[in-house]
Amino acid sequence: MLKTLASLVFYARFLGPFSTFGHRRRLAARPAAPFDFRGQRWCVTGASGGIGRAIVLGALHGGAEVHALARDAAKLEALRRDAGEGARRLHAVPLDLSRVAAxxxxxxxxxxxxxxxxxxxxxxxxHTLTSEGVETSFATNLLVPFAMTSALREAGALDAGSLIISMSSGGAYGAKLDLDALEARDAAHHDGFMAYAQHKRAQIELTRAWNAQAHGPRAQVMHPGWVDTDGVRSSLPGFRRVLRRVLRNGEQGADTALWLAATRPEPRPEGGIWLDRHRDTEHAFAMTRGGASAEALVAFLRQRASSIR
Ligand SMILES: NC(=O)c1ccc[n+]([C@@H]2O[C@H](COP(=O)([O-])OP(=O)(O)OC[C@H]3O[C@@H](n4cnc5c(N)ncnc54)[C@H](OP(=O)(O)O)[C@@H]3O)[C@@H](O)[C@H]2O)c1
Structure with missing residues (x-):
């Protein structure tokens, strides 16, 4: 009962800014600029559907070469068909991003x-475990992006001129970072909604940690608002039923990622999470302040990744 009430308060608080109305209000005055990404090489994860697919198509439209990573080869092939002349700059990479080794x-x-x-x-x-024994959402949302970024840096595939954009969520506004809550080790203690909120909060701290590293790539963290995707359809069917008329489309959810890549604003020491090309506060409620630090998060992820190698 208390949980339902808290959810209602949470959703009511963000209905304006996160819905399609918020997108229109903030971006109505701006032309949908044709971004120029010619000569750039991009990597987009979760690229075969939803927001990721729209990011890939936007980057290809701007002239970038794009490596699109997702599991389903058929959905990647459909993406290629929709890419038009951009298809020749698209590299479809079927890959399970819940597995560190892969x-x-x-x-x-x-x-x-x-x-x-x-x-x-x-x-x-x-609650499910990957073949590496890691809770699947923790692996997909946080551990693999962390391990993959470190491996890309080691391989020289990311350098000081690169930009990392992490797709967080308004769900981060519901959690104070708690390292013990990132991964439930047994089904009885798994709350998918709260785990997701923790992972999305952690992405904000991870961005801070990446930006603190000298000579490394710059990093930004954003959220897309509420977007009508397969992910929302399967994970939040009740939410979608009530709000589907005001949910954003994929292009609206992708817009800020494309804009960040085109304009490259400097990260700020105080951080911030981007929505609709605006740097918003990292904390909408006092209860999310004072969680684990960025340094502690990195140490935790490093240790967890090495424990499965
Ligand atoms: N939709 C929203 O309202 C909303 C709101 C806030 C934040 N976000 C964030 O935006 C991002 C995209 O969300 P979405 O709604 O577009 O999601 P989605 O519709 O569920 O699409 C997810 C994509 O990730 C791929 N994927 C899933 N598991 C994978 C794995 N293990 N390995 C490789 N690829 C995998 C899926 O393709 P395959 O099945 O082919 O692998 C698909 O291309 C997420 O980070 C989400 O948290 C979304």
């Missing part, structure tokens, strides 16, 4: 990227 093996031979979009993200209500 991501690291791919990263070891990857070319240099100008832009890396960590878009893949899942909210899983059932």
């Amino acid at each position: 991501a690291e093996a791919w990263a070891a031979h990857a070319p240099r990227f100008d832009v890396l979009v960590h878009n893949v993200g899942v909210m899983l209500h059932a």
Whole structure:
């Protein structure tokens, strides 16, 4: 009962800015600029559907070469068909991004990227383990993006001229970072919604940690608003039923990622999370302040990744 009430308060608080109305209000005055990404090489994860697919198509439209990573080869092939003349600059990479070893093996031979979009993200209500024994949503949302980024840096595929964009969520506004809550080790303690909120909060801290590293790529973290995707359809069917008329489309969800890559704003020491080309606060409620630090998160992820190698 209390949980339902808290959810209602949460959704009511963000209905304006996160819905399609918020997107229109903030961006109505701006022309849908044709971004110029010619000469750039991009990597987009979770690229075969939803927001990731729209990012790939936007980057190809701007002239970029794009490496599109997702599991389903048929969906990647459909993406190629929709890419038009951009298809010749599209590299479809079927890869399971819930597995550290697979991501690291791919990263070891990857070319240099100008832009890396960590878009893949899942909210899983059932507790399942990957073949490496890691809770699947934690692996997909956080551990693999962390390990993959480190491997890409080691391979020289990311350098000071590269930009990393992480696709967080308004769900981050519901959690204070708690390292013990990132990965439930048994089904009885798994709350898919809260785990997702933790992972999305952690992406904000990870961005801070990446930006603190000298001579490394710059990093930004954003959220797309509420977007009508397969992910929302399967993870939040009730939410979608009530709000589907005001959900954004994929292009609206992708817009800020494309804009960040085109304009390259400087990260700020105080951080911030981007929505609709605006740097918003990292904390909408006092209760999310004071969680684990960026340094502690990195140490935790490093240790967890090495424990499965
Ligand atoms: N939709 C929203 O309202 C919303 C709101 C806030 C934040 N976000 C964030 O935006 C991002 C994209 O969300 P979305 O709604 O577009 O998701 P989606 O519709 O579920 O699409 C997810 C994509 O990730 C791929 N994927 C899933 N698991 C994978 C794995 N293990 N390995 C490789 N690829 C995998 C899927 O393709 P395959 O099945 O082919 O692998 C698909 O291309 C996520 O990080 C999400 O948290 C979304």
